[in-house]
Amino acid sequence: MQPSLIAANIQCPILSQAKLETREFLVERSRIRRMERGEGIFLHQTPARSCFVVMNGWVKLYRILDSGDEAVLRMHTRGEAFAFADVLRRGDHQYGADAASECLLLEIPADALRQVLNDDPAFGAILLSHSFEQIDALSDQIEALKCQSGIQRVAAFLRYHARPKGNHLFVTLPYEKVLMAAYLGIKPESLSRALAKLRQHGVVAVDGGLEITDQGALDELIASRAVERRMAAR
Amino acid sequence: MQPSLIAANIQCPILSQAKLETREFLVERSRIRRMERGEGIFLHQTPARSCFVVMNGWVKLYRILDSGDEAVLRMHTRGEAFAFADVLRRGDHQYGADAASECLLLEIPADALRQVLNDDPAFGAILLSHSFEQIDALSDQIEALKCQSGIQRVAAFLRYHARPKGNHLFVTLPYEKVLMAAYLGIKPESLSRALAKLRQHGVVAVDGGLEITDQGALDELIASRAVERRMAAR
DNA sequence: CGCTATATTGAAGATCTTCAAGGTGAGTGG
């Protein structure tokens, strides 16, 4: 496949906003990598020699704490980029990365990225606006972790991943529940119980996913406070 | 005071890394604002007309959720910058900002920032590396919120703000406990109880602050898991 | 079929919140 075709197929904001020449140069210098589920992409605190764009599947960015616990920082899917910051700082990776599902990655070598940033002044602005979006996404996570209960975060997660289907919204869980729980900052058992409770709020399991039959009830749960939830349970 | 002197006094990485001409232009176009504790700087989802550098004191960045709860996203102090992303995207503020203590701010008008980004190609790179640091700070918060208990986050907060003093480490709490609790994602009562428990781990209250008499014990607590903490309590 | 990984459920306990009451200290006015 031609570089131009590959780049167009990835649907990556960073690549599609760059001028043709830059885009083709990056893709030509890159390597397409196919990863199995669970395979490691790079480890935390190892030298950043490449950065990546997800072409397909899901990638988990995580850290292992001294306690042995794993903190899942972000999940990335088609078109999303990661490890650009690590490469540009010429330092170590600030997190580890694993393939969360079978996935296709575009691996961009460090020197290619640095050269592009040198040669194409507009590319810096693209990266800047991309990093602003990262900040927004992380801020949203912090907001949820500081102010919402586990079940509210689960509900908001479903809401975010829901797509219209017939009269209702339908959610195909993007990855396994163990991982989903880690991303939401709860244990798998708690996720299981949260999903069970959500049946009272219009979330029913159907083959291969979940159906949201009462969107209003779910939104109400997400926006409610603990006190209100207690009242409603009576 | 001359712009050059002001800029030097702020000790802001963004300004000090910029070339002299850029730095002076920004400071000349800016206004120094003095805010009382609790005073609002700007509101969430209002047009971003300026961005800011903290010259002194503490600033709280926060969001009010539909539930009425307040999520404290970041705290900024001397030399740190905020709202640059909002200005450059020509959009609304992604969070509200309040003076958490009496403080001095450098208020940079939106057009001055945009002009500098246009005229000085190196300035974009400075902003990019600054936003990478923001991402790191937010990632650290997420790591703590997902994997650490309240008391561990309190301990880590003390560790972070501690400075050597005599034989031990000493912490002057940077702002009131209500705010500290909100930043850590717990209630003020829980913070109070956490600090009480930390006395068993070598944290003693002295006039105007806390002394860490057993740094090893504190670090051990921060890195421990729930199971280990239970064992240790016997 | 049995194996393994993943998911669910129950029970007990840890952690955090809520609500209520009391304490402390700085500032104010008599």
Next chain:
DNA sequence: CCACTCACCTTGAAGATCTTCAATATAGCG
């Protein structure tokens, strides 16, 4: 100077939420 107020902090008790551990269920796969 003392009492009063107000804001902030602490403590106790009860309850909500989440975790832990153990047992069981389910599904995919050789």
